Amino acid sequence: GAVVSQHPSWVICKSGTSVKIECRSLDFQATTMFWYRQFPKQSLMLMATSNEGSKATYEQGVEKDKFLINHASLTLSTLTVTSAHPEDSSFYICSAAEIKPQETQYFGPGTRLLVL
Amino acid sequence: DAKTTQPTSMDCAEGRAANLPCNHSTISGNEYVYWYRQIHSQGPQYIIHGLKNNETNEMASLIITEDRKSSTLILPHATLRDTAVYYCSHYGGSQGNLIFGKGTKLSVKP
Numbered sequence: 001g002a003v004v005s006q007h008p009s010w011v012i013c014k015s016g017t018s019v020k021i022e023c024r025s026l027d028f029q030a031t032t033m034f035w036y037r038q039f040p041k042q043s044l045m046l047m048a049t050s051n052e053g054s055k056a057t058y059e060q061g062v063e064k065d066k067f068l069i070n071h072a073s074l075t076l077s078t079l080t081v082t083s084a085h086p087e088d089s090s091f092y093i094c095s096a097a098e099i100k101p102q103e104t105q106y107f108g109p110g111t112r113l114l115v116l
Numbered sequence: 117d118a119k120t121t122q123p124t125s126m127d128c129a130e131g132r133a134a135n136l137p138c139n140h141s142t143i144s145g146n147e148y149v150y151w152y153r154q155i156h157s158q159g160p161q162y163i164i165h166g167l168k169n170n171e172t173n174e175m176a177s178l179i180i181t182e183d184r185k186s187s188t189l190i191l192p193h194a195t196l197r198d199t200a201v202y203y204c205s206h207y208g209g210s211q212g213n214l215i216f217g218k219g220t221k222l223s224v225k226p
Binding site for chain 1: 150152157158159160161162165203209210211212213214216217218219
Protein backbone atom coordinates (compact mmCIF):
# COMPACT_ATOMS: atom_id res chain seq x y z
CA GLY A 1 0.00 0.00 0.00
CA ALA A 2 0.88 3.66 -0.25
CA VAL A 3 3.28 5.03 2.34
CA VAL A 4 3.11 8.37 4.08
CA SER A 5 5.90 9.55 6.33
CA GLN A 6 6.07 12.30 8.92
CA HIS A 7 9.04 14.03 10.43
CA PRO A 8 9.81 14.41 13.23
CA SER A 9 8.06 11.58 15.05
CA TRP A 10 8.20 13.51 18.28
CA VAL A 11 9.35 16.95 19.36
CA ILE A 12 9.71 18.81 22.63
CA CYS A 13 9.95 22.57 22.49
CA LYS A 14 9.77 25.61 24.71
CA SER A 15 6.71 27.79 24.84
CA GLY A 16 6.84 30.56 22.26
CA THR A 17 8.92 28.71 19.70
CA SER A 18 7.73 27.45 16.31
CA VAL A 19 7.73 23.85 15.21
CA LYS A 20 7.56 22.53 11.65
CA ILE A 21 6.18 19.09 10.85
CA GLU A 22 6.69 17.51 7.44
CA CYS A 23 4.35 15.08 5.73
CA ARG A 24 5.54 13.19 2.67
CA SER A 25 3.87 10.74 0.33
CA LEU A 26 6.70 8.38 -0.53
CA ASP A 27 5.42 6.36 -3.46
CA PHE A 28 2.54 8.34 -4.88
CA GLN A 29 1.57 11.88 -5.74
CA ALA A 30 -0.91 13.50 -3.41
CA THR A 31 -2.90 16.46 -4.65
CA THR A 32 -4.65 16.64 -1.31
CA MET A 33 -3.28 16.21 2.18
CA PHE A 34 -5.18 16.48 5.42
CA TRP A 35 -3.91 17.52 8.83
CA TYR A 36 -5.49 16.12 11.99
CA ARG A 37 -4.96 16.63 15.67
CA GLN A 38 -5.69 14.02 18.28
CA PHE A 39 -5.84 14.52 22.03
CA PRO A 40 -5.49 11.57 24.42
CA LYS A 41 -8.36 9.08 24.25
CA GLN A 42 -10.15 11.16 21.64
CA SER A 43 -10.84 10.69 17.95
CA LEU A 44 -9.07 12.45 15.10
CA MET A 45 -10.07 16.06 14.59
CA LEU A 46 -9.55 17.56 11.16
CA MET A 47 -7.60 20.80 11.27
CA ALA A 48 -7.21 21.67 7.61
CA THR A 49 -7.15 20.41 4.06
CA SER A 50 -4.08 21.15 2.01
CA ASN A 51 -4.16 21.24 -1.77
CA GLU A 52 -0.99 21.40 -3.81
CA GLY A 53 -0.31 24.91 -5.05
CA SER A 54 -3.18 26.60 -3.26
CA LYS A 55 -4.09 27.89 0.16
CA ALA A 56 -5.19 25.45 2.80
CA THR A 57 -8.79 25.28 3.95
CA TYR A 58 -9.13 25.36 7.71
CA GLU A 59 -11.83 23.89 9.89
CA GLN A 60 -13.87 26.28 11.96
CA GLY A 61 -12.05 27.21 15.13
CA VAL A 62 -8.56 26.43 13.80
CA GLU A 63 -6.39 29.54 13.62
CA LYS A 64 -4.75 29.75 10.21
CA ASP A 65 -2.11 32.19 11.43
CA LYS A 66 -1.10 29.83 14.18
CA PHE A 67 -1.10 26.63 12.16
CA LEU A 68 0.62 27.48 8.90
CA ILE A 69 0.23 24.90 6.16
CA ASN A 70 2.25 24.76 2.97
CA HIS A 71 1.74 22.19 0.21
CA ALA A 72 4.49 23.12 -2.19
CA SER A 73 4.72 19.89 -4.13
CA LEU A 74 2.71 16.77 -4.86
CA THR A 75 4.66 14.83 -2.27
CA LEU A 76 5.21 17.28 0.57
CA SER A 77 3.03 19.28 2.93
CA THR A 78 4.25 21.05 6.04
CA LEU A 79 2.46 22.19 9.18
CA THR A 80 4.13 24.89 11.26
CA VAL A 81 2.85 25.50 14.75
CA THR A 82 3.83 29.10 15.44
CA SER A 83 4.44 30.48 18.91
CA ALA A 84 3.58 27.15 20.45
CA HIS A 85 1.97 26.99 23.87
CA PRO A 86 1.41 24.04 26.21
CA GLU A 87 -2.20 23.70 25.04
CA ASP A 88 -0.86 22.95 21.55
CA SER A 89 0.69 19.75 22.89
CA SER A 90 -0.98 16.97 20.97
CA PHE A 91 -0.57 14.18 18.42
CA TYR A 92 -0.54 15.61 14.90
CA ILE A 93 -1.31 13.27 12.01
CA CYS A 94 -1.35 13.89 8.30
CA SER A 95 -2.99 11.88 5.57
CA ALA A 96 -2.60 11.94 1.82
CA ALA A 97 -4.96 11.03 -0.98
CA GLU A 98 -3.82 10.14 -4.45
CA ILE A 99 -5.17 12.19 -7.34
CA LYS A 100 -8.63 12.86 -6.01
CA PRO A 101 -9.84 13.51 -2.45
CA GLN A 102 -12.31 10.67 -2.67
CA GLU A 103 -9.62 8.13 -3.18
CA THR A 104 -8.29 6.11 -0.26
CA GLN A 105 -6.45 8.22 2.27
CA TYR A 106 -3.26 6.93 3.78
CA PHE A 107 -2.09 8.23 7.11
CA GLY A 108 1.33 9.10 8.39
CA PRO A 109 2.67 7.70 11.66
CA GLY A 110 1.98 10.94 13.51
CA THR A 111 4.08 13.53 15.33
CA ARG A 112 3.83 13.93 19.06
CA LEU A 113 4.38 17.52 20.15
CA LEU A 114 5.08 18.50 23.73
CA VAL A 115 5.33 22.19 24.51
CA LEU A 116 6.90 23.02 27.85
CA ASP B 117 -24.32 16.49 9.88
CA ALA B 118 -22.63 13.37 8.63
CA LYS B 119 -21.56 10.99 11.34
CA THR B 120 -20.80 7.39 12.15
CA THR B 121 -21.82 5.42 15.22
CA GLN B 122 -19.88 2.48 16.65
CA PRO B 123 -19.86 0.58 19.94
CA THR B 124 -17.39 2.09 22.36
CA SER B 125 -15.60 -1.16 23.06
CA MET B 126 -15.62 -4.87 22.31
CA ASP B 127 -13.75 -7.91 23.53
CA CYS B 128 -12.77 -10.89 21.41
CA ALA B 129 -11.01 -14.12 22.23
CA GLU B 130 -7.80 -14.79 20.36
CA GLY B 131 -8.41 -16.96 17.30
CA ARG B 132 -12.09 -16.13 17.12
CA ALA B 133 -13.78 -13.86 14.63
CA ALA B 134 -14.22 -10.23 15.59
CA ASN B 135 -17.30 -8.55 14.15
CA LEU B 136 -17.30 -4.78 14.43
CA PRO B 137 -20.50 -2.96 13.48
CA CYS B 138 -20.90 0.60 12.27
CA ASN B 139 -23.91 2.74 11.56
CA HIS B 140 -23.43 5.33 8.81
CA SER B 141 -26.99 6.30 8.01
CA THR B 142 -25.96 9.70 6.59
CA ILE B 143 -23.77 8.23 3.85
CA SER B 144 -24.48 9.38 0.32
CA GLY B 145 -25.13 7.00 -2.53
CA ASN B 146 -21.72 7.37 -4.15
CA GLU B 147 -19.60 7.45 -1.00
CA TYR B 148 -17.42 4.53 -0.10
CA VAL B 149 -17.26 3.14 3.42
CA TYR B 150 -13.71 3.02 4.76
CA TRP B 151 -12.34 1.19 7.76
CA TYR B 152 -9.14 2.12 9.55
CA ARG B 153 -7.57 1.03 12.78
CA GLN B 154 -5.26 2.84 15.13
CA ILE B 155 -2.86 1.08 17.39
CA HIS B 156 -1.79 3.09 20.41
CA SER B 157 0.38 6.10 19.55
CA GLN B 158 0.45 5.36 15.82
CA GLY B 159 -1.27 6.82 12.79
CA PRO B 160 -4.42 5.13 11.49
CA GLN B 161 -3.85 2.13 9.25
CA TYR B 162 -6.06 1.53 6.24
CA ILE B 163 -7.90 -1.79 6.36
CA ILE B 164 -10.54 -2.00 3.66
CA HIS B 165 -13.21 -0.06 1.83
CA GLY B 166 -16.34 -0.78 -0.16
CA LEU B 167 -19.31 0.79 -1.91
CA LYS B 168 -22.13 -1.72 -2.21
CA ASN B 169 -20.74 -5.22 -2.48
CA ASN B 170 -19.06 -7.19 0.23
CA GLU B 171 -15.30 -6.95 0.08
CA THR B 172 -12.45 -9.13 1.33
CA ASN B 173 -8.72 -8.64 1.45
CA GLU B 174 -5.83 -10.15 3.35
CA MET B 175 -6.70 -8.22 6.49
CA ALA B 176 -10.46 -8.37 6.79
CA SER B 177 -13.89 -8.72 5.24
CA LEU B 178 -16.44 -5.94 4.91
CA ILE B 179 -20.16 -6.57 4.84
CA ILE B 180 -22.35 -3.63 3.76
CA THR B 181 -26.10 -3.77 4.18
CA GLU B 182 -28.26 -3.39 1.11
CA ASP B 183 -29.50 0.03 2.20
CA ARG B 184 -25.86 1.02 2.90
CA LYS B 185 -26.76 2.51 6.25
CA SER B 186 -24.54 0.14 8.16
CA SER B 187 -21.61 -2.18 7.73
CA THR B 188 -19.65 -4.79 9.64
CA LEU B 189 -15.92 -5.32 9.62
CA ILE B 190 -14.91 -8.91 10.19
CA LEU B 191 -11.49 -10.02 11.38
CA PRO B 192 -11.78 -13.78 10.78
CA HIS B 193 -9.14 -14.96 13.24
CA ALA B 194 -8.28 -12.20 15.67
CA THR B 195 -4.79 -12.08 17.15
CA LEU B 196 -3.42 -10.09 20.05
CA ARG B 197 -1.89 -7.67 17.55
CA ASP B 198 -5.36 -6.76 16.33
CA THR B 199 -6.01 -4.94 19.60
CA ALA B 200 -6.65 -1.36 18.45
CA VAL B 201 -9.29 1.31 17.97
CA TYR B 202 -11.26 0.64 14.80
CA TYR B 203 -12.87 3.49 12.88
CA CYS B 204 -15.42 3.32 10.12
CA SER B 205 -15.59 6.40 7.96
CA HIS B 206 -16.85 7.99 4.80
CA TYR B 207 -16.31 11.24 2.92
CA GLY B 208 -19.01 13.30 4.61
CA GLY B 209 -16.98 16.21 5.91
CA SER B 210 -17.37 19.85 4.94
CA GLN B 211 -14.04 19.81 3.11
CA GLY B 212 -14.69 16.54 1.34
CA ASN B 213 -12.79 14.86 4.11
CA LEU B 214 -13.26 11.57 5.90
CA ILE B 215 -15.33 11.86 9.04
CA PHE B 216 -14.29 9.98 12.15
CA GLY B 217 -16.42 9.05 15.10
CA LYS B 218 -15.04 7.78 18.38
CA GLY B 219 -14.36 4.31 17.03
CA THR B 220 -14.52 0.92 18.72
CA LYS B 221 -11.76 -0.15 21.04
CA LEU B 222 -11.25 -3.84 20.29
CA SER B 223 -9.44 -5.85 22.93
CA VAL B 224 -8.28 -9.30 21.83
CA LYS B 225 -7.63 -11.51 24.81
CA PRO B 226 -5.74 -14.80 25.14
